[in-house]
Amino acid sequence: MSAVGSPGEALDWTDRLLEVDVGPVAHGGHCVARHEGRVVFVRHALPGERVRVVVTEDNGGSFCRADAVGVLEASPDRVEPACAWAGPGGCGGCDWQHATPAAQRRLKAAVVAEQLARLAGIEREVTVEELPGGPLDWRTRMRMAVTDDGRPGLRVHRSHEVLPVGDCPIAAPGALLPVLERAWTPTAEVEVVRDAEGEVHAAELFEGARHPEIGSDTAHERAAGRTWALPPAAFWQVHPHAADAVVDAVVEGVGDLAPGACAWDLYGGAGLIAAPLAERVGPEGRVVLVESDPDATAAAGACLADLPAVQVVRSRVEKVLGDGGKRSSTRGGSSLPGPPDVIVADPPRKGLGRGLAGQLAEQGAARIVLVACDPAALARDVAALAEHGYRLDALRAFDAFPMTHHVECVATLLAA
Ligand SMILES: C[S@@+](CC[C@H](N)C(=O)[O-])C[C@H]1O[C@@H](n2cnc3c(N)ncnc32)[C@H](O)[C@@H]1O
Structure with missing residues (x-):
């Protein structure tokens, strides 16, 4: 799968399959692993796991990006994602569907603490507090993309590809229903808001203009x-x-x-x-x-x-x-x-x-x-x-x- 370079030329690892031990979480929704001296930022893995990854990007320098496509030794924090579109090659909206909510909060706390230590020289224990309502059904505002044939969807991680999802389990109940059941201008974006009264407002963003399409012009x-x-x-x-x-x-x-x-x-x-x-x-x-x-x-x-x-x-x-x-x-x-x-x-x-x-x-x-x-x-x-x-x-x-x-x-x- 990997490209073969000429002598002296660095090999491009893109598409290469590797087995790695997953280290600590890093800012951005991935964990750090190392392979042959290079840093590999692995999505869809958890600290302490041994996983099989496919390299998705090689920056040509010190690091690569990769997706965990097989779990050889699973973390006790691993769970089955609640969303059918989450995971390698899937929707880029969620990073931690495969972790328990408590583990997600620990991962985020570790990131805040690490950023403060590294960028501000402050050592501090951080706690991320849970908000009421659980990990699903919370998102009251989202920006959707539209496929070339007019279907609303969500983008694949670090890609222009639009997945025409049939649902989004983190979206507030009812937020996407009126948006998913109609066609939109191909390649536009759709801004969706579900307000505190349950009204859905959706506007199409196309060529620099915003066109309100669903709901009133006031969110409460x-x-x-x-x-x-x-x-x-x-x-x-x-x-x-x-x-x-x-x-x-x-x-x-x-x-x-x-x-x-x-x-x-x-x-x-x-x-x-x-x-x-x-x-x-x-x-x-x-x-x-x-x-x-x-x-x-x-x-x-x-x-x-x-x-x-x-x-x-x-x-x-x-x-x-x-x-x-x-x-x-x-x-x-x-x-x-x-x-x-x-x-x-x-x-x-x-x-x-x-x-x-x-x-x-x-x-x-x-x-x-x-x-x-x-x-x-x-x-x-x-x-x-x-x-x-x-x-x-x-x-x-x-x-x-x-x-x-x-x-x-x-x-x-x-x-x-
Ligand atoms: C993160 S929001 C916070 C809004 C508000 N504090 C709240 O909690 O609802 C940031 C706000 O800054 C505004 N904003 C962005 N750039 C700005 C700038 N350069 N000067 C003033 N406001 C700006 C945005 O329109 C937005 O309303």
Whole structure:
């Protein structure tokens, strides 16, 4: 099966069958094995197993990617996947269908701990907390792909191939039914939302345009003791219990906010986090929500209209913190009201980055609470803030994406 190279030329291992002992979990939904001195990232295996793998990609350098196609010695954590489309060559959406839910949480905890150790130099025992509802039937938002002949499906891992799945066991009940029973524009994508009232909203994304096709233009969500009405495309947590879990952890992280205090809620979305912050600082306090998506800011303005402390700023965070913002009297230089007593930042997957982390640190807040869905980005941001004197205090992690390798973290950093 393997390609044979000429003398001196490195062999391409793609398609080669190997037997390997599986080592620790690595970030990204795979485990690390070694073969003939090279690192092999193996999907669909578990630490401690001996498996037969097929190499799916050879990067030509130090590592390969592979799929476990036979289990020679199984881990006690191994179970039969609940999904017919999971496994080697199957749907790329789930990484850990073959592990018990408890083992999945241990694997994610190990990844968070390893990223913090490697990228931030912090040794810490991490626990990933379970959310209610079990490992199936939770996903309220998903992006589907469409086959060349118009059938909705899900992509194979690291491939453009679309599997026209007949179901998705992690999707919220009923979410996919109206989507699967009709045809879509070939090669488009379909954005599916099932809101807290059970209404399904689906829009087709094609050639840069978004066409709502199913459901109304308002999704209703409930969290933090409030209700939200927001456009389906605006950000909302994917797991139905994640919003409350994140809010609780953030409220814990910001600590005792005195009435009249000032809090910044950066990347604030529709105001999920701003709402409980506003209740804490009271009407004489200030919660400045910064968000770039006009749909989300409109929803925040409308849904939080009863909270006079909330000020919604539609802008990119970089702009109000960086050179693009009008400099004002705040300590760190920004166009936002301040100085903030506390900053909450919930950036997209790539995290804050070093420059922005430095600009946040300059604001002089006593606490910075980071919400992060990528442990590597979190660890890099924690390391960047540490350069400015912020020390990691509490860290909560939630299994907000069961069966996948994703994990949601809330980290509290205290100024020196
Ligand atoms: C992970 S979501 C968090 C939303 C909100 N905190 C919540 O919990 O519902 C990140 C949000 O940041 C917004 N966003 C992305 N890039 C941004 C930027 N450069 N400046 C401001 N907001 C941004 C997105 O539109 C999205 O609403």
